[in-house]
Amino acid sequence: MYHSCRQLLEMTEARKVPIHEIVIENEMKNSNLSRAEVIENIKKRYRIMQTSAERALEQPLSTEGGLITGIASTQYRYSKSGSTLCGRFVNTVMARALSCSEVNASMGKICAMPTAGSCGIVPAVLITIGEEYNKTEEEVIAALITASGMGTIVVENATVAGSEGGCQAECGVAAAMAAAGAVELSGGTPAMSMEAFSLALINVMGLVCDPVAGLVQIPCAQRNASQAVNALLSADMALGGAVFPIPADEVIDAMYKVGKLLPVQLRETAMGGIAATETAKDITDRIFHR
Amino acid sequence: MGVSIFQVAGPVMIGPSSSHTAGAARLGRIAAKLADDFDFVSFGLHGSFAKTGKGHGTDKALLAGVMGIREDDEAIADAYAIADEATIGYEFHDVELTGIHENSVRIAFYKNGELLCKVDGSSLGGGEVMISRINGYEVELSGNLPTIFVRQLDTRGVLSHITTVLAEGGINIATMKVSRKNRSEEATCVIEVDEEIEEGLLKKIENNPNIYAVRFI
Numbered sequence: 001m002y003h004s005c006r007q008l009l010e011m012t013e014a015r016k017v018p019i020h021e022i023v024i025e026n027e028m029k030n031s032n033l034s035r036a037e038v039i040e041n042i043k044k045r046y047r048i049m050q051t052s053a054e055r056a057l058e059q060p061l062s063t064e065g066g067l068i069t070g071i072a073s074t075q076y077r078y079s080k081s082g083s084t085l086c087g088r089f090v091n092t093v094m095a096r097a098l099s100c101s102e103v104n105a106s107m108g109k110i111c112a113m114p115t116a117g118s119c120g121i122v123p124a125v126l127i128t129i130g131e132e133y134n135k136t137e138e139e140v141i142a143a144l145i146t147a148s149g150m151g152t153i154v155v156e157n158a159t160v161a162g163s164e165g166g167c168q169a170e171c172g173v174a175a176a177m178a179a180a181g182a183v184e185l186s187g188g189t190p191a192m193s194m195e196a197f198s199l200a201l202i203n204v205m206g207l208v209c210d211p212v213a214g215l216v217q218i219p220c221a222q223r224n225a226s227q228a229v230n231a232l233l234s235a236d237m238a239l240g241g242a243v244f245p246i247p248a249d250e251v252i253d254a255m256y257k258v259g260k261l262l263p264v265q266l267r268e269t270a271m272g273g274i275a276a277t278e279t280a281k282d283i284t285d286r287i288f289h290r
Numbered sequence: 291m292g293v294s295i296f297q298v299a300g301p302v303m304i305g306p307s308s309s310h311t312a313g314a315a316r317l318g319r320i321a322a323k324l325a326d327d328f329d330f331v332s333f334g335l336h337g338s339f340a341k342t343g344k345g346h347g348t349d350k351a352l353l354a355g356v357m358g359i360r361e362d363d364e365a366i367a368d369a370y371a372i373a374d375e376a377t378i379g380y381e382f383h384d385v386e387l388t389g390i391h392e393n394s395v396r397i398a399f400y401k402n403g404e405l406l407c408k409v410d411g412s413s414l415g416g417g418e419v420m421i422s423r424i425n426g427y428e429v430e431l432s433g434n435l436p437t438i439f440v441r442q443l444d445t446r447g448v449l450s451h452i453t454t455v456l457a458e459g460g461i462n463i464a465t466m467k468v469s470r471k472n473r474s475e476e477a478t479c480v481i482e483v484d485e486e487i488e489e490g491l492l493k494k495i496e497n498n499p500n501i502y503a504v505r506f507i
Contacts, residue, residue, distance in 0.1 A: 001292055023295060030292050038295075045299050064306075064345045104305030107347050107367040114298045116308050144299070151298035160298075161415065177298075214342035216306040270342075287345060 001026060005153055005194050005248035012190040019180070019190050020142040023149030039141065042148070046141055048111040049100070049123035056099040061106035065287040067217040069106075072099035075225070086229075089132050093232065094225040096124035101221035114151045114160040114173060117216045120224035121174035122147050122181065125231045129185050139185060147181035150197055157249070158256035162209035163268040165259025171220070171227040172204035172255065178231035179238070188239045196231075196238035198251045203230050206258050208266035210273025213284040219274050301417045304366045309393050310339070310346035313413030315366060317395060317421070318355020320433045323507045324424055325399035325407040329378060331356050334385035334396035339413075352395060353380055361417065390422060427469040427478040435464055435482040437507040438492070443500040444470045444477040451498050452479065459491045476502070 002008040002022065011022045027038045055061070060070035075098050078084060079091030100120030104110045110119045122144065130140035151160070154173050159165045179196035183189075188196075204227065212218040238244075246254075265272030274280060303312040322328075333352050335343055343349060347366065354369035355361075357376065365372060373380055387394055391412035399406045410423035421431035424439065431437055442448045449468065456463060462484045470477035487506050496504045 003292065026292065027295050030294055031296070041296060042299060045296075045302060048302050064347070107304055107306065107311070107350070107364070109302065109362060109364055110305050111302045112300055112308060116303065116305050116312075119305075145295065148295035148299045152293040152295055155293045155298060163415075213345060215345045 001029070003153070003156060005150070005197070005252070008149065008153065009190055009194055018142065018146070018184055019149060019193055020145040020184065023145050026149070039145075042145055043141060045111045046144055048109060049113065049119075050127060052100045052103040052108065052110045052119070053096040053123045053127055054099060055108065056102035056106075057095055061102050061108065063102065063105040063217060064215060065213065065217070065283065067105075067212065067215065067283070068098075068102055068221045071221055072096075072102045089128065090229060090232065093124045093128045093228050096128055097121055097224040097228040098221055100124065101217075101224045105215070105217045105221070114155065114177070115162070115170045117162060117220045118170040118174040118224060118227070120221075121171060121228045121231060122178040124224070124228045125178040125182050126185060129182055133186070135185055143181035143185035146184045146193065147177040150180045150193075151177045153249075154252055158252050159259060165256065166207060166262045166267055167209040167223060168201070168204045168207040168255055169259055170209065171223045172201055172207055174224075175204065175227035175231040175234070176200040178228065179234040182231055182235035183238055186235065186239055188235075192238040194248045195242065195244050196235045198244050198246060198248045199237055199242070200227075200230050200234035201248075201251045201255055202244075202246075203234065205255060206262075208262060208273045209268040210266060210275040211268065211270050212275050212280040213287050214270040214275070215287075218280075297416075302362045303417065304347075304351070304362060304364060307346045308417045309413045309415045310343060310348045311351045311366070312361040312417040313393065313415070313419050314339070314343075314348045314351035314395070315355040315359065315361040316417060316433065317411040317413060317419045318352040318397065319358060319360065320419065320421060320431070320507055321397045321409040321411060322356040322358065322399070324409055324439055324505055326401065328399035328401050328406055330380070330400040330403075331378065332381045332383070332398040332400070334383055334387070334398075336385055336387045336390060336394040336396070337392040339393050339395055340384040349382055352397070356397065356399075391420070424478060426471065429469060429478065429480045430465075430467055431480050431482075431507070433507060435484065436486050438481040438483065438487060438495070439505040439507060440479040440481070440495065441502040442477055442479060443502070444472075444474055445500055448498065448500045449479065451501075452481070452495055455491065455494045456481070456483065459487075459494075461485050461487060461491070
């Protein structure tokens with residue numbers, strides 16, 4: 001059993017195994033399942049993630065108020081245009097993250113990761129790395145298990161609820177999970193996964209949850225895209241050998257404390273941030289006919 | 291107990307919100323198991339369900355739920371059409387309930403204009419729910435364990451009849467909550483158990499003059 005990133009890292013290093021191996025063994029004890037059942041269960045969720053990451057790429061979906069209808073297909077078309085700044089790969093990652101968000105907002109089927117509002121980040125990052133670098137499905141699923149295992153440490157010691165910790169706790173933690181999984185999928189060490197996790201989370205420290213009209217659309221979808229990219233650059237910094245002195249457990253704790261310091265207006269109540277702008281208020285009036 | 295990776299990678303659900311959509315569907319589904327066949331259902335939306343429910347499809351999720359549609363079934367989005375097809379009437383209004391969670395609903399089931407059952411429940415986040423009142427009786431029903439709901443006369447021997455039948459059927463009781471309004475009148479009993487219950491065992495519980503109804507959730 002592990003209850004911190006430090007413990008998880010020590011267990012992987014003592015046995016010279018990847019993070020996902022310790023996470024699987026822990027889950028077998030935790031849920032009283034066989035290894036095959038744990039993997040099968042994650043695979044089912046992976047299938048849902050694959051579908052939601054693709055579904056809105058070609059076809060705009062109807063969303064309440066139409067706030068993000070077509071956001072994924074627009075980005076996907078651009079990703080293939082050959083004239084992007086960040087290249088096809090990064091733009092495809094963003095399009096897939098947006099697709100998951102658009103599916104979620106259209107009352108489609110998604111797998112929360114770790115929440116419904118942040119469901120696009122981990123799938124977009126891991127699926128697109130797997131495709132771009134010819135990874136096997138087993139490898140992508142192993143990385144998904146690593147990302148999920150890192151998420152359990154946050155749930156146990158802090159929060160992943162926007163109403164408690166702001167967007168840093170939802171999209172920020174999703175980015176950190178995705179970064180840890182991306183490092184493993186790219187051949188990095190468990191220590192590098194921890195480093196990438198920390199880097200992704202410090203990049204969003206203090207990010208508020210300010211949903212326009214209280215809907216899981218703006219800025220949630222856009223932040224799924226930007227946090228997917230945060231995961232990629234954090235993974236690349238760690239893989240490149242960047243040394244970050246603050247341990248992941250302390251970064252999680254800092255994120256939690258920052259969340260507690262956020263006023264209620266900035267925690268999912270739609271009373272502050274982008275949700276409190278004039279235009280956001282107009283949008284709210286239009287949708288709810290107030 | 292550590293946190294499961296399936297709590298992080300999950301639930302699989304219909305968007306957009308685990309509390310306002312997935313939890314609402316689950317509330318509807320559990321509540322409907324407490325009612326007989328109904329032809330009309332009324333939803334009183336409280337707090338955040340009333341304020342932002344529409345944008346989260348809370349109405350569709352509740353209606354789908356009472357028709358037995360699960361929180362991971364995309365049919366939720368078509369709840370109105372499915373209800374119309376099944377000639378189930380429905381109505382939504384805002385209410386202010388007291389002493390209850392922000393995301394709450396009062397669901398009333400009717401047949402031929404007659405009230406069958408009235409259920410208050412809350413969506414607690416992450417898809418978790420709690421039924422807190424049934425026909426005005428205080429209960430605590432999460433739907434996470436197999437649950438038996440009994441309406442009985444408040445008199446000696448009824449509870450021992452129920453527990454004896456369960457014990458003889460090899461069923462272990464996890465929790466039990468009895469609630470009454472007045473002495474020697476109607477009372478309710480919510481029993482959470484560790485095993486699934488067969489129809490025959492429910493009939494045995496019902497086979498007592500002081501027991502009015504038994505439901506399995």
